[in-house]
Amino acid sequence: MNAFFGSVFWLLVTLGVLVTFHEFGHYWVARRCGVKVLRFSVGFGRALWSRKGRDGCEYQIAAIPLGGYVKMLDAREGEVDPALRGQEFTAKPVWQRIAIVAAGPAFNLLFTVVALWLMFMLGKPDIAPIVTAAPHSLAAEAGIQAGDRIQRIDGDAVSTWSDALDAIANATLGRQPLPMVVTDPHGTPRSLSLPLQKLPAGQDVGRYLDTLGLRLASPPAIAATVVPGQPAAAGGLRVGDLIRQVNGQPVADFEDFRSQVTRQAAIQPTLKLQIQRGDQQLDLSVTARKEALQGGVARWLIGIGSQPPVMATLRYGPLKAVGAALTATWHNTRQSFNLIGKMLSGQASPRNLSGVIGIAQVANSSAHMGLAWFLNFLAMVSLSLAVINLLPIPVLDGGHLLYYLIELVKGSPVSERVMLAGQYVGLMLLFTLMGLAFYNDIHRILSS
Known part of the structure; x- marks a missing residue:
């Protein structure tokens, strides 16, 4: 299934599940009333x-x-x-009408907690937040060094790369210094601060993260695999060899080694490697070969593979998973309202809005990453539906709740004229937001 049809399929699955659950909330409470x-x-x-x-x-x-x-x-x-x-x-008491309208977002919140609970019990495979900083970036300015492991961000413990990325992405919207605690490869902790206040105003989160220059650290330049019949094996390289130099140039990590092979093999395919094998230091000669793997772009290869990244899987028992799911739901709810507040105040750019195209793309990618990741994605979209529907915009559940709260205060229903005017305003706001989100999706695709 190609990316387009996969995205459409998983979007339909996502909307089908979440919309059904939301509307079932209204239906179930209405029947009970x-x-x-x-x-x-x-x-x-x-x-x-x-x-x-x-x-x-x-x-x-x-x-x-x-x-x-x-x-x-x-x-x-x-x-x-x-x-x-x-x-x-309309013949029902106002508190019953409030319960019926609020049931949709409430069921979305319930779905969020249940999906996260299942995710935590299954275990979501992730990568440990072992990072490095791009040269001359804000992360390098803050003191991030290759191999640092992020432990805390703004006082909250962090155990996976996706959690760290989410916390940093949300913090970039406020563009305030962000305190962090990291440990070096020897386990020594130190505190530092990412200077997010230096980020330019009015950009989306993706550009902020690029500017920040914080990225996962590459593994050391160790030959974790050596492919038989390829140049590395022919040149005498073995599994476990640590590559120190390429043509006399020191190698920092596996990514640096890969880029040096690409750069230097384009000049002369035969490469002089200095390697460490146990206590021995050896010099080997390897002739790189230019190949296109799986129909991709042809590039210079020698036939070795890197060590896999350090994994950090979040997995809990049934009882502990309940607490983790509730905590994650509360944390993400606060972040969602925080983002809306920053957009309304002008602190965050509307470019961060994503529409149906963006949702479809993430649905497809998360589904391919496994059930736990897809459950996490469903939980986040369900939470977003709950938050959006609670906004006091006519035509949304929050707008109806606003009318009923006014009715409680004044003792009589809002006039049909006011409600009709509100419907028009609400539709205009809703179509404006949808149009902006759609524009952002198209802009991201064209600029990628």
């Missing part, structure tokens, strides 16, 4: 499949998969049979 549900729809527009339930509700899957809805018996939409007035939505 005695409201008659007329239609439960996953998707908008023309029905692709529908079935009438014994309860009289029509269940359907519609053609446009970007959402869904639960249609209830509502006097605002037409005459109601007097025999059914007790099951009509």
